[in-house]
Amino acid sequence: MSTEPLSSPPLNAGPVPKAALYANHIEIWSSAEDGLNRGEFSLTLEEKGYSSDEIDRREVNLMTGENFDPAYLKINPSGEVPTLVVPLDRYIGSDIETKYRPLHDVSKILEFLDKSRAAFSKTHTTSQTPAPTLAPATIDALSKAEVIIKLVHSEALDPEFLYLSARTHEELIHKAKGEQHVYLKNRFAALKKAFSPTSTSAQEALPPSLGVRAKAALAIKENVYEGYMKVYEAAATGSAVVPETDAFLALSKKAWEVDIKAALDLIETEIKISHIAGGEEKGPGANLSTTSNVGATATTTHSSGANAAAPSSNDSETKPGAFILGEHLCLADLHLFPWLARVVSLSGGDLTPAGLDKVSGQLGEGVTVGERVKQFWGAMLQRPSVQKVYRKGVH
Numbered sequence: 001m002s003t004e005p006l007s008s009p010p011l012n013a014g015p016v017p018k019a020a021l022y023a024n025h026i027e028i029w030s031s032a033e034d035g036l037n038r039g040e041f042s043l044t045l046e047e048k049g050y051s052s053d054e055i056d057r058r059e060v061n062l063m064t065g066e067n068f069d070p071a072y073l074k075i076n077p078s079g080e081v082p083t084l085v086v087p088l089d090r091y092i093g094s095d096i097e098t099k100y101r102p103l104h105d106v107s108k109i110l111e112f113l114d115k116s117r118a119a120f121s122k123t124h125t126t127s128q129t130p131a132p133t134l135a136p137a138t139i140d141a142l143s144k145a146e147v148i149i150k151l152v153h154s155e156a157l158d159p160e161f162l163y164l165s166a167r168t169h170e171e172l173i174h175k176a177k178g179e180q181h182v183y184l185k186n187r188f189a190a191l192k193k194a195f196s197p198t199s200t201s202a203q204e205a206l207p208p209s210l211g212v213r214a215k216a217a218l219a220i221k222e223n224v225y226e227g228y229m230k231v232y233e234a235a236a237t238g239s240a241v242v243p244e245t246d247a248f249l250a251l252s253k254k255a256w257e258v259d260i261k262a263a264l265d266l267i268e269t270e271i272k273i274s275h276i277a278g279g280e281e282k283g284p285g286a287n288l289s290t291t292s293n294v295g296a297t298a299t300t301t302h303s304s305g306a307n308a309a310a311p312s313s314n315d316s317e318t319k320p321g322a323f324i325l326g327e328h329l330c331l332a333d334l335h336l337f338p339w340l341a342r343v344v345s346l347s348g349g350d351l352t353p354a355g356l357d358k359v360s361g362q363l364g365e366g367v368t369v370g371e372r373v374k375q376f377w378g379a380m381l382q383r384p385s386v387q388k389v390y391r392k393g394v395h
Helices: 040-048 106-116 139-152 159-164 169-176 179-195 212-235 243-277 313-318 331-346 353-360 371-381 384-389
Strands: 019-023 055-059 083-087 100-103
Touching: 040 106, 040 331, 040 384, 083 106, 100 106, 106 331, 139 243, 139 331, 159 179, 159 243, 159 331, 169 179, 169 212, 169 243, 179 212, 212 243, 243 371, 331 353, 331 371, 353 371, 371 384
Parallel strands: 019 055
Antiparallel strands: 019 083, 083 100
């Protein structure tokens, strides 16, 4: 995949239409090749067997706030990264923009990548690598997968806040003198410039297509960043605090010791229910329909799809599959692992089985990560896609 700067026309393409992924190495949802990252898209591309020439990758520099540049807001009014701009089979008019459609939702992007390279798809793929179906094969399995996907993308588990969070004054002072402060300062400045450009040129003005809701959402984000900036600027002096400081520290403590702990407990429960419902593990109610506390109904069969490799009889007899739905990898696994890897990294751990133990120390005294989450972590670490995409680790 090629990496091009944002200055190139966002919606222009060559004679052979390709999807273009707008991402940044620092973006924890995009790539895992460098920087502060998450690897959903890179992992999906690897698992699906995409070749390097099938998707263009365009660089959006988050450290400088380039995602709030009017050129980017044109394809993603919320200024979120990443965005996948996909070619359309049918379009109206001669305008180049009508030939493409931007996808903003992380789940929709991964679903597109899954469906666009499969045995039945009509793509211009040049790769001969097998393309296993990653979408769950049944409605019940899909329901269980969506519980995990929605959870790791919930506001309470926002990876950006976890990156900026600090539970003590000492930790806050340390981050205020580090890269987190630089990241926050640049993004806040870029967002302010988007609303109050120093020039009235068309290049710097917000795109006319930016709706009232989008502008309101960006204004809310600007206010949030402004509050964080007050806390960080005061902490950068080494001792000063502002009225917002205590609230920031309390919110950070809640994120780690309440929200992340609850999320890991729920994930542990969901994996257990899924394995019991699929007959891979015996337990109370194994022959009954089971419902989790978030309303996801367990299923008696689950699979990531018809193209998934069948488990060996020895494996299925000795232990249940370690993935969310059992033996077969699915899209939910590719959502969960990058988020978990980010939490491990922020906890001071690395991409080893023991790395997950570092998270326990952040969740409160006597709290440990569940066995099924540990099994999931270990199984994902063995995937060739993880070893390739995270070859430089998580930073």
